[in-house]
Amino acid sequence: MPTHTRTAGEPAVEGRTRTWVLVITSVASLMVVLDALVVATALTAIRTDLGASLAELEWTVNAYGLGFAVLLMTAAAVGDRWGRRKVFAAGVAVFAGASLVCAAAPDVGTLIAGRLLQGAGAAFVMPLALALLSSAFPGELRPRALGVFASVSGVAVPLGPLVGGAVVAGVSWQWIFWINVPIGAALAFLTLTKIGESRGPDSAVDVPGLVLAGAGTFGLMWALVQGGVVPAVAGCATLVLFVLWERRAAHPMLPLHLFRSRRFSAANVVIFFHWASAFGVVFFMAQFLQTGLGYGPLAAGLALAPWGLTTVIVPQWVGRRIGRFGEWPFVVAGLGLHALAMVWLALVAGPATGYAAIVVPMVLSGTGIALCLPAAQSAVLTSVEPRFLGKASGAFSSMRQLGGAFGVALLVVGFSKAGSYASGEQFSRGFTAAVLTGAALAVVGALAGSLIPRKVR
Template structure:
């Protein structure tokens, strides 16, 4: 067990270096969450992928993140946050190179699975390292800086990805992670102090590895995802689809039972759900991020294959949405702190749903300024009202020593929402095979998908209006990142 290192100050060289490592690492994960959608039409055409192949290219990554990010947070808390963080960074970089070298859809999907596993190790680590390393007086500022600068990578992701795809190849959206990873490793080895959950170490929980929990979580998500993706090609009643669905549901049920039995030694301590608000807000997270995942998956393919835009212009299309999140999240968080989260979490999804309904009228030859921008701005404004209040409210009930697990679970909820949406929406709107290359089929599917996503957002608004209330405590400081909730979990006494 390592002795605790002195708390870092943000003005010191070690503080700045630790912050740099966390920002670059999370930036890689956020970058790959946004640029791949822009590349789907190009890599689909080059590799001869079907709709299912495109779905697995996105969902292989999301599945591993959603299933194992809990384990990544727990491993960091128990075995050393810096150690697990560095393993994740190297793993992610190697998998990124394999993605860029892919010669077929199967190769790419397998490499995306590996990449997601690396992301599951480093994603919660980038936050928990800051939480554990910085002096309490500087912690909120450090996390706020991390959130803002990491969010820049989310904003630049589609733009950088579009430029790389048009100028070089879709392969370079993966190769670009290699120099970033080198920078992270050098900074982490030089400046990031080691830390862990000392309570877990004293009780011996830090020496246990929750293999059953990790595998059952992956089986639950993977089985349901496989059934949804495979159903259009094989038929909903085929034995393969039915077996996958049954295994997925059973895996999820047994996962809950096993984790409850293991108590505090579990990968996901079920005691975290003693707060009804925590539980409801995580359901809300799944619903909202399902709409976001479905929207981004369909929009990028639609703008290129139906509207006729380049990858660069497609990447530019959603930049205003991310800029709104970066500029407005702190204000939305401050508003929610004054009036409570219920109103922002009710109004935000309604505004975002209105944006999606506007985007349904976009067609071939559409103008960005009059046809696409209004819907994107409305969607971004609605999401801005949601992200900061949601983040602060979710983490308000979490004890400080569960920092990695808590950030991991809420991140898993958001990833699971996107995962299930990308798996289910093509089935619901009748898109399969090479339909994404056929303008009429894709246009019909896009309009249907926007309706489904708007419906999810409105369901979230109803959930918020009826069941969400002001938490007893608010997580201090920090602006959240659109794709990974970020805050400092308070110590609930």
């Protein structure tokens, strides 16, 4: 078992250990992202089986994002203090246990609670996966490693709806959660036996910062998912207090000087709107195929597969070229392409639409999403000193999850204003409004991406 403990400033690990880091963190991220997406093709079955309303379906998706976003920066800080490997392994174990709760849920309330706990476990996986990966690979190799990492995570885009549809059609929706239990156990074991420990530079935990960040994020997430002015105001006010505290804290959980880097700040805004658009559209796309076009769950999963296949190949291609061209061209082109694809989809969507009319814009959308993600990750993780990798990855992952919740909430509003579940025609009208909203979010992300400095540092 690896016993050497490295701090973030030490040289990257070599050889076989580096390979294990890449494999374990990539597979863990695949599991986590897969569960954010695999529910998409199961939503119709869950609605029928558990009698869930649209609001409850939204909570089934966003409870995961709520637990995820609230604890992300906490997870990064705890990993820096007590060891990234141990905290990462604990997160994987919690995720697996929460999956068991979801699988055995007798009602939608229990399912939502399990999803919330799943998100909490995922919060201790994703930022620490990025921190472990970034500390294992030196700067010149990091963009390529991140490209591989993003490609493996990207497999979840075509695989999530496909696995969800196949499982729902062949067994039952509960099995989309059962499968995580043995995989999580194996990953936790391999993490503790194959990866060396690493820590951040701070020996103390910023407890007031953790409380303020968690409470503020919870308020905003609650407002996005449930609505209401009071939680939104309370969340914003608490986050203002968090910023004021971080300016004077001796050991801040999020050093505010990181945001002086235009590269760091712009990339965090990019990922917020990137995931808001992508995740919001995924929420409705599988339902459109089933409720709008009458597909079964397996057929819907197969129909969505071309959308995500590009996410397996494109990130690696981007990772090899970031060093030459920088991040901004891939961010701007990617989100621009995704926005155009959503407009195309809105123009052709209807209850009588054939699959041939929607497959091309789906492929273009997946390509755009895949162009953007590794570039945004690279811009954040190469703009900070090695000792701040854990905190930077926590901030990046928090923005991504907040964006996902924001996107689903905003697209639900657009859908509800224009359509309903009453008929295929009504659903198609709502879907059109939803994907146009997703296109607008992507445009905002592309504008933020244009602020990333042109020259590679």
